[in-house]
Amino acid sequence: MAVFTRGFTGRRREQDSRLPPGQTKVDDWPVLSAGPSPRVDTETWEFTIRSESGPPHRWTWDEIHELGVEDITTDIHCVTHWSKLDMAWRGVSLDLLFEDVETSYDYVMAHSYGGYTTNIPLDELLDGQSWIAFEADGEPLGIEHGGPARLLVPKLYFWKSAKWIRGLELMPDDDPGFWEQAGYHLHGDPWKEERYW
């Protein structure tokens, strides 16, 4: 139920069927961050997966790259109404990282350097749906975009693709992360416009 806006016809009119409802295509790359960008050195960078069974799984910067970096071409959608189409990313599939992880839990909390968190269902991270990404559009990820490494979960709004990723923690319940506690949707599917609760 929208009111028609007197005199508005729209200039851009992106008709691309890859744009979810309420999104506008951009060519630059806007930034959404709650605080300063933490400076993370790849020398000391570490990525960890913790589950309820066994010790944590850890990778250094070199070790995670040795698992195999793949090229990904995907669209990304930010809750603040912009989308970027056909972005070229490089990263390591979470399928490789979860190969030896045993868990009966269904949810994941992503933790970042700097303290950011976001919650995601485990089955939306596996089967070729998410990566730890190091490069975008041919460049190492800039610090303001989450460099040196961020989670990449393109099927969900982009606040789920945690910048400055440090680790994943399996959890039994779908507990809310940082923005989810501050009014953003627990799930965040752009095609259902799951922006806010």
Next chain:
Amino acid sequence: MIRRGRAAWHVGTVREARPETPSARRIVLDVPTWPGNAAGQHLDVRLTAPDGYQATRSYSIATSGPDTLLELAVDELPDGEVSPFLVHELAVGDELDVHGPLGAFFVWRPDETSSAPVLLIAGGSGVVPLVAMARAHAAAGDPTPFRLVYSVRTPDDVYFEKELADAAASATAPLRVDYIYSRVTGRLTRDTLAAVAFPVSAAPQVFVCGPTAFVEAVAGWLVDIGHSPTSIRTERFGGT
């Protein structure tokens, strides 16, 4: 106390629209169903064409509290789709769909803060949510020390000049404003920032809002100077 309204769609009617700066316009919206908002929150404005085409953008609110008259200040982006319409076409009496209030992190509430001083740092139109905080601080007569460092191209480009002067003149809750005219005396630097900010020992709560590159630089300098990253809240606009 502000009732914390759940975000929802509302219809607003334009009550007033006038030039704010050479490139920006102030818009006063009457939103009778608005649940109130905290200082620093924003809303989405959605425009709908006759054939159903829609475009949505986020704008910070320069007012706060239970009032249902909301002030926005919209800067025209030369290549924009929504901002040129809002700056040039929108007229008093027009109706707009708005969704909000949005944002629960980049907010300042007079009733919930510690005695830590508050440092506001704005780049250009990024001053809008900080104006809401400065006004809320003045309206509450809140004793928390408040400073605003406002980087803006020239004196003509200052938003809410009178409101900021009024807040600065408040007897009970004064605001100190340091203007940095970037096209006149040069850009804000780390040294200037260190000189005008509260010292690290005062452990201020910091809010920074502006273009992405400005906020990235300022937030980085604050951390370099020694401010705790967890005390710095940011809001950015524009791309890289």
